[in-house]
Amino acid sequence: MAIEQLTIRALTRDDLPAVVAIDIEGRSRRDYVERRLAAALREPRLHAQFAASDAKGLAGYILARVLEGEFGRSEPGLRLEMVGVRPDARGHGAGARLFQVLTDWARRHAIRDAHTTATWRDAAMLGWLGAMGFRLAPSYVLDVSLDKDRRPVPHEGPVTLPRGHGPGAEVDFGAPQANDDERMASERPEVRAMRPDDLREIVRIDRGITGRDRGSYIEARLAEAMHDSAIRVSLAARRQGAIVGFVMARADLGDYGRAAPVAVVDTIGVDVGQSRRQVGRVLLEELFANLAALQIERVETLVASTHLPLLGFFQHNGFRPSQRLAFKRRLDA
Known part of the structure; x- marks a missing residue:
């Protein structure tokens, strides 16, 4: 032919x-x-x-x-x-x-650019991607299993030392755990499905992190979640009535030649005033529970190799390097 x-x-x-x-x-x-x-x-x-x-x-x-x-x-x-x-x-x-x-x-x-991922074992696909001009992207694919026996349970230390358990059995008022930030962390935020009227606050949090107004993108993904909750899961965390964080993920039911269902976390954000207060951890816990109910077996995300804090956050919450590799190709070359 x-x-x-x-x-x-x-x-x-x-x-x-x-x-x-x-x-x-x-x-x-x-x-x-x-x-x-x-x-x-x-x-x-x-x-x-x-x-x-x-x-x-x-x-x-x-x-x-x-x-x-x-x-x-x-x-x-x-x-x-x-x-x-x-x-x-x-x-x-x-x-x-x-x-x-x-x-x-x-x-x-x-x-101007195209992206994809492929398992390192798929020699035929890797060869085709190379022939099409794709190169390894400066990003890591991380994933975590949602198998009940292997689901990550993030560890959180005690907020304060119990009375009588400090050195010499005295009350240790100088223990580093006993500070206002960590007491705030013990107040578990309420997590629920994202709603249309959350948009303004979500965009505000995202702008504080990225320095850009991505309202159109977030609004479109929120609308997608409203249209098909079996494909996209979007959650918001609230504390004392205010939105303090959000996470958006979509079910990947066949992309990249996969047969097993996978979910991809593509957007996550925590209010800059709520850092180190476990908001991100609680959001992931609730997300994992929602995705497990949809029979999702694994969660994946993509993180730039230079974004060390975000890499640390995901790894602390059970994510590990995936068997998939990220590729990128400039389209204006």
Whole structure:
């Protein structure tokens, strides 16, 4: 088959059976692909998906989503989620042709880089990514299992020493634990699902952390959570009636060739005045409980290698280096 015989067009719902047939043998992800196509129709500006057709029908496909503010981003990017080519059409440049069309689409939408992840064991995918110009990204993929026997239980030391347990059995008023900040930490914040009327305070907290107004991004993700709570979970923490932190995660039900359900934490923030008061820890605890109820087995996130405080926070709460690697490719090169 010559590459000139391929016709590139938009992927549609009618292609669903053919996409599932090309996808990983023995591990049908029909539900994921169906949801993915529905999301693209609902939010076309955030999705790019193309099909390659030949005389036999669907020869290949590629799906990507626009990143707006995930993982602290300041400019839009493209998240490559799925790519597949029919076995008898492989080796003839169909994947490269699809990626080139995707790249052209991204440039027209002022998107300058593409991102993806792949397990280090997938030699075929790693080779294809290398051929397409992807390089290792300066980021770490971290994950944690939600298996009941391995679920992390963050340790928190005592807030004060009990009476009579200081040196010499006296009350130790000088113990470093007995300070106002740590007493505040003992007041566990209330965590609940994020609501539309939380938006203003969430944006304020995010602006205090990032120095940018990302209201449009947060509003869009909040609307997504309202529309489909089985795909996106967004939680807010309150203390004494005020919002002091938030976390946003989405269920990844098939991205990057995965068959097992995974959740991705893409945005988390704690009011700068509430640091070291366990707000982030409590948010993750509640998030893990919500995701476990959705039959999610593992939680993942992406952290820049230079963001040492955030790396420390996630590792302290049970996250460890994943078996997946992060890749990036500049699209203006």
